[in-house]
Amino acid sequence: MGNADASNHRADRERARLPWYEVRGPHEAVPVQYVPQVQLEMLCTKTKASRFVSASACQGLNVFAVPRDDEYLAEMIHFIAAFWQRVQAGEPPSAELFWASADAPRYRAFLERTRALSEGWAVETHVRAPWRREGEDRFFLEARK
Secondary structure, rough: OOOOOOOOOOOOOOOOOHHHHHHHOOOOOOHHHHHHHHHHHHHHOOOEEEEEEEEEOOOEEEEEEEEHHHHHHHHHHHHHHHEEEEEEEEOOOOOOOOOOOOOOOHHHHHHHHHHHHHHHHHHEEEEEOOOOOOOOOOOOOOOOO
16 A cells, blocks of 8 residues: 555455444445446556546545556447447347357456456555544544533
8 A cells, every 4th residue: 555544544455354234444446347447547647557446435545646558448339339330230139149149258357357357456645534634533524622
């Protein structure tokens, strides 16, 4: 983790033992469902890197450095184009769209790559409480006593 104070931060392995209502920490990895979005945003904005921030109301935030992956983007565009061809042809896509095609092994590899990217980006910096001033224990803007 970066140079920020992590004393109030709970790692995923520790949070896994807590009841669901006490789990408030930021993600320790970029959630897999955001990988395609972050990659497409970099393609659209013509950038080579991005930052992904996972925030928690009580345990601060984690910042991830996310590099653009052009090979991953090429695979994603391949599957988007196959989907769009079906739409243009007026064929409703089935739930098995890519699994029932000759592209199934390629699609599996794409999904595995998505997961690997998600798990491969480490927390660059943890910021314990970015919304509080140093030495301030109050939440929000309640009156001082």
